[in-house]
Amino acid sequence: MEGQRQETMEAGSYDCDVFISQCGPDTKLGFVSHLEVLLKRQNVRVFVDNHVLFPGDAAWQTMQAVLRSARIQLIVLSPGYQQSWYCMETLRIAMETPHRVRPVFFGVRPGAMDDDALVDALRQLKQSDPQMPAALLETWVDALTSLARLSGWRHDPLTE
Template identity: 30%
Template sequence: MLMKIRVCLKMLCRKCDVFINHRGLDVKHKLASNIYFALDAIGLRPFLDVEVLEPGVAIPSTIQEAMTSASLHISILSHNYAQSSRCLDELSFMLRTGTKTIPIFYHVEPSDAQWVIQGKGIYADAFSEHEKKGRFGSEKIEEWKRALHDISFLSGHVVNDDIAEGRLLKSICNEALQTRDGFPVKIARFLIRTDEHMSRLLADTDEESENSEQDVEESASECSDDILSSMVDRVRGSVSACLNRVEVSVNACLDRVEGSVAKCVDRAEGSVNVYLDKVEQSGDEPIDELIERGMKRAFIWFTED
């Protein structure tokens, strides 16, 4: 049990679920930002530098750690994408990790990335500039070209003026949910608020701490007790409501039975009195026969209801 809790906590402490690779000047405050907030809204942890990076952190190591921990990579290939050496480095690294990568061709075509190997297409000028500046060796530039060429053959999305962005965001969210942790994820219809419980679980879980195992077990126990108590209260309330409804129904039935019995008794008593009056007034018919006939008649009326 403790091992399972540790695995869950490690998953919760990952830097991100989805890493968004993009050219900032083209899409940072457009498509990249919309993808970030769409994924964040469904409970995932996307990584977009402008939204996640805090002042004072080492940018290269933080970005590499995010790419390594992510279960899905999204690469937005825009018109000026190849001008950024950082974008190309990230793309090469993402493909080397073997993690699923979804390309989004933002107002470009997959063929634009395929032609880069032959030094053609819209990215040819950007690579010519890299070569002229001489900041990177030929091996690095060939590595970037190969990464662009390879990603062009991956299944992805082509975005242009005819594509509804809302449909694209929905598709990306579904892909991200199905990819996270390696199995499809379904969102429950009714959710139990777990913010407080998770904060307790994450508070003191340093593996180097001597009391970490005890802290996790106690926190998990408190979490289970709270949920169990909530369930018991709901069951108790449901049972009480059912008992009240049964009591009301039984009382109504008893009232109806009591009314029917009283009505039958009154009718029988009236019938007997009528025949007794006839007995007193008649001298021809034997009294025993009149009484017997009256009782039979009263019994018939009584059993009719």
């Protein structure tokens, strides 16, 4: 199955109904994998961004095209999401079409995403890459702030 996904992705013809963006270490083996199975049982075409991609990679370019063409962009915002360059750039691209974005607040509260929390998380990301442009960080803060305003779902992995 994974081989099929990679082949299709490389061919540039992958079409999906739901694109799931998630921070793998937080959600991949539990919540997201179960969600993917449930959606596929309903014949929903799902793409999960569980590849390790970097700017300039051909797979990164293809992933962006898949993200932009998906009918629904499901952002699973978890504690580690905003500490990942890849996740934040995926969110920035998704928020270009906010009417298709649906957030899942996984172990985080939308209200907890205030300016101080965002700045702290992105400051940590900036420290890991001092060459990161300040303008890029601003677009990520804007994307996270906009995401927090969207209606979505809350999932607390400790109680549900």
